[in-house]
Structure formats: structure tokens, C-alpha cells
Amino acid sequence: EMVMTQSPATLSVSPGERATLSCRASQSVNSNLAWYQQKPGQAPRLLIYGASTRATGIPARFSGSGSGTEFTLTISSLQSEDFAVYYCHQYNKWPRTFGQGTKVEIK
């Protein structure tokens, strides 16, 4: 089973600052990597797929990069609505697997 490891577990950032989240796969997932945002009491929302393609309606301040085993989600200038938990997800192979999440909190 593919293990996805996210870091850090918690990221404290001030509004307007840049946030950089990491996700590492235990083996190559090519570019078959997605990022989701989840707020309390809500279902996850797809942000990025194909490692770097923004989903419909996602603001340009969200960007994804990487391939193989190392991936990054960058939020260029954090807005109040961006404080949430973020998950990476590999869909290169079944079983699909998620990272354990990174909580982005207000500093």
C-alpha cells in the first residue's frame, strides 16, 4: 500500500503570508496526486489534481507542484477562509491513499 506522509502536521501562518505544505509518497505516483481542503463540518473540496492543475473555481493563490514522490501545495497569500485542514491523495494505484493532513491555523 502506498503511504502518503504530509508535513508539517500543523502550520501556523499569519494572514497574507505564504504557506507551503509538503506531501511525500512511499513510491512514485507520477503526477497522480490531488490536494483537498476541508473545513469543520464540511466535506473535502478538491483544490488541485494532476499535481498542479487547479480544480474549477479554485483561486490562483493555490498552486501545486512536484512529481514522483515529492509534492508541494503553496498558498501564496493566506486569506481568512484558507484556514483549514489540507490532505494529499494519490490516485496512481489502488488502494487509493490519503496523507494524514496538515492543519493550517492562524498565527
Add this chain to the structure above:
Amino acid sequence: EVQLVESGGGLVQPGRSLRLSCAASGFTFDDYAMHWVRQAPGKGLEWVSGISWNSGSIDYADSVKGRFTISRDNAKNSLYLQMNSLRAEDTALYYCARDLTPGDDAFDIWGQGTMVTVSS
């Protein structure tokens, strides 16, 4: 409107069974693979099971293999999860989710979830 609506959750005793359903609307259901993803209270996301558009490919997380069965009825635009021999650790909010495209892909559409509580 593209929508997924889960149902069937509830309180169940350990060792008992429960069947979850997910009703799809607003898209051609039989074009897409579908999945169940769960989230224990205060925890992260865990992929549970997935099924291809024609039920030809099915897989499960190790944690549920042999106890859970995924199925779909394309004529009814519905996805199911039969959960047997339930354990306390199966307590979670269960989401159904759709692949973004007919191939293997990210999950672009999620339901709001149905809560399963396993407790005596």
C-alpha cells in the same frame, strides 16, 4: 446540479451489519468510478473502497477487507456499501465520492456523509 446523497448510517452494535447507500444525480453515473471514504471523529480521511464504472474493478482498504462489500446499480444511479462484522473502530462519517473523469482520477464530487456509530 451534480449531487451525491448518502443514507443508511446510524447506531449499531459491534458485530452487526449496516448497509449504506449513495444516490447520484446530475451526471451520467455509469461513466464514473465511485468510492467510499470515511473520517473517524477528529481524524483524517481514509479511503475505504472503490468500484469501477462497470463493477469490473473493486478494491478495499486492508482495514475493511473481508467485512465490507461495495456494489453499484447503474440503473438506479446508486452506490452501496454493505458493512458486516462492524467494530468500534468503524465509527466514522462515511462519504461517497466520484472520480473527476471516467479514468482513475481525483475525487471532485463528495456527498455530505452519513454517520455510522458502532457501540453497545
